[in-house]
Amino acid sequence: MTGQEATMGGMQDQAAAGARREGFRALHAEGCFLLPNPWDVGTAKYLAAQGFRALATTSSGAGWSRGMADGAMDLDAVLRHVAEIVGATDLPVNADFAHGYGADAEGVLAAVARCLDTGVAALSVEDATGDPARPLFPLEEAVARMKAARAACDAAPGRGVLVGRAECFLTGHPDPLAESLKRIAAYAEAGAEVLYVPGIRTREEISAVVAAAAPLPVNLLVSRPIGLGLAEIAALGVRRVSIGGALAGVAWGALGRAVKDLQAGRFDALGGRMHGGELDRLFGEA
Numbered sequence: 001m002t003g004q005e006a007t008m009g010g011m012q013d014q015a016a017a018g019a020r021r022e023g024f025r026a027l028h029a030e031g032c033f034l035l036p037n038p039w040d041v042g043t044a045k046y047l048a049a050q051g052f053r054a055l056a057t058t059s060s061g062a063g064w065s066r067g068m069a070d071g072a073m074d075l076d077a078v079l080r081h082v083a084e085i086v087g088a089t090d091l092p093v094n095a096d097f098a099h100g101y102g103a104d105a106e107g108v109l110a111a112v113a114r115c116l117d118t119g120v121a122a123l124s125v126e127d128a129t130g131d132p133a134r135p136l137f138p139l140e141e142a143v144a145r146m147k148a149a150r151a152a153c154d155a156a157p158g159r160g161v162l163v164g165r166a167e168c169f170l171t172g173h174p175d176p177l178a179e180s181l182k183r184i185a186a187y188a189e190a191g192a193e194v195l196y197v198p199g200i201r202t203r204e205e206i207s208a209v210v211a212a213a214a215p216l217p218v219n220l221l222v223s224r225p226i227g228l229g230l231a232e233i234a235a236l237g238v239r240r241v242s243i244g245g246a247l248a249g250v251a252w253g254a255l256g257r258a259v260k261d262l263q264a265g266r267f268d269a270l271g272g273r274m275h276g277g278e279l280d281r282l283f284g285e286a
Contacts, residue, residue: 013119014157015157016119017116017119017120017121017156017157017158018156018157018158019158020090020091020092020093020119020121020158021092021121021122021156021157021158021159021160021161022158022159023092023121024054024092024094024121024122024161025159025161025193027053027054027092028161028193028194028217028239028240029217031234031239032230032233032234032238032239032240032241033053033054033239033240033241034052034230034240034241034242035052035054035055035056035094035219035240035241035242035243036052036055036056036242036243036247037055037056037057037058037061037096037242037243037244037245037246037247037248038055038057038058038061038085038088038247039057039058039061039062039064039065039245039247039248040062040065040084040085041084041085041087041088042279042283043247043248044084044085044088044089045088045089045282045283046279046282048088048089048090048091049282052091053091053092054091054092054093054094054121055085055089055091055092055093055094056093056094056095056096056242057081057082057085057093057094057095057096058096058244058245058247058248059071059073059078059096059098059245060244060245060248060249061244061245061247061248061249062078062081064245064248064252065248070245071098071130075101075111075114078095078097078098078101078115079114079115079118082095082115082118082120083118083119086118086119086120087119092121092122093119093120093121093122094120094121094122094123094124094161094163094242095115095118095120095122095123095124096123096124096244097111097112097115097123097124097125098125098126098128098130099125099126099127099128099129099130099137099145100112100125100145100148100149102145102148104145105144105145105147105148106148108125108145108148108149108152109148109149109151109152110152112125112148112149112152112153112160113152113155113156116152116153116156116160120160121160121161122160122161122162122163122194123149123153123160123161123162123163124162124163124164124165124194124196124219125145125146125149125162125163125164125165125192126165126166126167127142127145127165127166127167127183128167128170128171135167135171135172135173136167136168136171136173139182139183139186142183142186142187143186143187143189143190146162146164146186146187146190146191146192147190147191149162149191150162150190150191150192153191154191161193161194162191162192162193162194163192163193163194163195163196163219164184164187164188164190164192164194164195164196165196165197165198166179166180166183166184166187166195166196166197167198167199168180168183168197168199169197169198169199169200170198170199176199177200177205177208180197180200180209181208181209181212184197184209184212184213185212188213188216192216193216193217194216194217194218194219194239194240195209195213195216195217195218195219196218196219196221197209197218198221198244199221200220200221201226202226203228203236206218206220206233206236206238207236207237210236210237210238211237214237217239217240218237218238218239218240219238219239219240219241219242220233220238220240220241220242221241221242221243221244222241222242222243222246223243223244223245223246223249224246254269254272257269258270258272
């Protein structure tokens, strides 16, 4: 490949990434949609073939597939994983980008720019530190990190879609709803385009977050049954529903049950497998 061909290929890649970002941004204005979370190339291709309009990565599912705990992958490993998922499909992909992988705002800007270079359409930046001694970044620091992520998104072709996550429910905050509402308001002002409070489950909590986020769209995490279907969730004003590592957990659950059967000398659980020919046809066409 000549230098000119490489340059043209890079320009085409950037144009395609920009188009996916613009399309993904527009998707949030069309109503409530499902955003399932593959954890490897095969599951990304499978979900894309089922008619979903976008996908999101999952830090837990990706980690488990590598024999690692959620959050144990370093930045380089995360970027390789995101690039694999982006490369597996033409759909827009939203990256689960933890706290932005930077020790400070400048580090977040650099890491987010690298993530956007994979061609990802969007990414989420959360305010959880990963340190049990101080589970959440102080609000002022979290806002500075969100602004840095916004700057990186604005510099990317088509402008990357930034999702601001308030992790109060998942980190044991004593008043998680009130603190989450305060934080998502600050993240919206800092440039987040989608707001996300993982851990909310009740109609009252969901409605409060949607009202506080308005007019920006809200992502709802549904990682287990919450007594609400998609139509009911949409009626509450939620614009997108992701499931985090739940599909990966379902797969691991099926594996665990099958292994218990095998250990007991039974093969019944193998009857629930997806036929290899179906997968071969899917991946042969991809």
